[in-house]
Amino acid sequence: MNFNTLLYSKEQGVTTVTLNRPDRFNSFNKEMSLELQTALNDIENDESCRVVVLTGAGKAFCSGQDLKDIAGKEISFTDFLYERYNPIIKAMRGLEKPIICKLNGVAAGAGCSLALACDFIIADERASLIEVFVNVGLVLDSGSSFFLPRLIGSNRAFELATIGGKVSAQQAKDWGMINRVCSTEQLDDEVANVVKYYASAPTKAIGMMKKMLNASTSSDLDAILEMEAKCQEEAGNSNDYKEGVSAFIEKRKPEFRGT
Numbered sequence: 383m384n385f386n387t388l389l390y391s392k393e394q395g396v397t398t399v400t401l402n403r404p405d406r407f408n409s410f411n412k413e414m415s416l417e418l419q420t421a422l423n424d425i426e427n428d429e430s431c432r433v434v435v436l437t438g439a440g441k442a443f444c445s446g447q448d449l450k451d452i453a454g455k456e457i458s459f460t461d462f463l464y465e466r467y468n469p470i471i472k473a474m475r476g477l478e479k480p481i482i483c484k485l486n487g488v489a490a491g492a493g494c495s496l497a498l499a500c501d502f503i504i505a506d507e508r509a510s511l512i513e514v515f516v517n518v519g520l521v522l523d524s525g526s527s528f529f530l531p532r533l534i535g536s537n538r539a540f541e542l543a544t545i546g547g548k549v550s551a552q553q554a555k556d557w558g559m560i561n562r563v564c565s566t567e568q569l570d571d572e573v574a575n576v577v578k579y580y581a582s583a584p585t586k587a588i589g590m591m592k593k594m595l596n597a598s599t600s601s602d603l604d605a606i607l608e609m610e611a612k613c614q615e616e617a618g619n620s621n622d623y624k625e626g627v628s629a630f631i632e633k634r635k636p637e638f639r640g641t
Contacts, residue, residue: 383424387414389439390421395432395581395640397425404440409448410492415466422473432640433580434477435573436500437484446491446514467492467524474499475525475596478589480580484573485509485551485560495524498533501592502576503560505551506569511559512548532599533559584622585640 383390389400399421401408408414425431438444474481474496483500491514497503498511513530515522522530522543530539534557542549551563564572580588590613598606617623622638629636 383421385417385421387411388417388421392428392431395430396435396577397428397431397433398435398437399425401436401438401444403448404438404442406448406450407442407445407488408438408440408493409445409451410466411448411451412466415470419469419473422470422477425479426473426477431479432583432585433577434479434481435484435577436481436496437486440487442487442493443483443485443489443509444493444496445488446493449518463523467495471495471499471525478592479585480588480592482573482576482580483560484569485511486569488512490514492524495522495526495529498529498559499525504562504564504569504573504576505554505560506566507551507563508566509551510548511554512546513542514546516544516546533557582638583640584617584620584626584638586620586622587617590617 385402387401387403389398389402391398399418401414401418403409403411403414425434480502481500483497483503485497485503485505486509487506488510489497490512494511494513513522513526515526521527527539527543530542533539534542538557541547549557549559551560554560555563562572562576594606594609594613597609601609621641622636625638626636
């Protein structure tokens with residue numbers, strides 16, 4: 383697929399999406415938000431895709447909304463979010479494939495929300511996250527008010543939201559916001575290792591586990607037990623389960639196909 387604001391590539395079950403406005407620190411304009419929605423829709427419908435990598439071009443991951451793009455314009459913030467950002471976050475969380483965030487630089491505002499909406503975050507040690515909304519008199523959006531308290535607790539979430547302080551990659555890892563931190567030189571290899579695992583993992587089961595974990599934040603135990611039973615029935619009838627059992631009995635490494 384050809385995009386003006388994204389780099390989009392597919393290789394051996396791995397789809398890589400790179401936000402590509404480096405001169406604007408990969409901040410969102412309307413075109414990029416709509417192109418990212420299109421890319422996520424393509425990924426959802428691509429049966430060959432096993433894992434997604436989301437990153438940014440240049441020095442930043444994503445600096446959020448490009449304020450110059452909307453300065454002086456009369457806008458409805460509700461319509462703005464419904465049209466541009468909410469569909470992205472919903473598509474990411476609903477995608478039954480793992481999304482690996484290669485956090486190569488700063489993630490600010492909606493860019494921070496975008497990173498937190500991923501399933502697995504690997505950060506350059508020089509990267510940082512910052513909820514900048516309060517600095518321009520706005521509130522959290524794009525899912526940050528959902529993700530933050532679940533990841534780091536209500537008190538720390540309140541602090542980050544209302545003070546807008548920068549969180550280093552190492553601090554974010556210590557708080558449970560991200561999974562791994564590594565040096566700039568090691569970032570590509572660390573991401574490649576994680577991606578390699580998911581590209582050959584039982585994608586169908588992983589997709590259902592993502593759905594179950596999403597539901598766990600707003601469901602009671604009975605509902606989750608019911609969901610586990612239904613998903614386990616589906617997983618137990620998959621080709622990957624048959625392959626996994628055969629590989630175990632034959633004492634070999636399984637070759638999962640994601641079906």
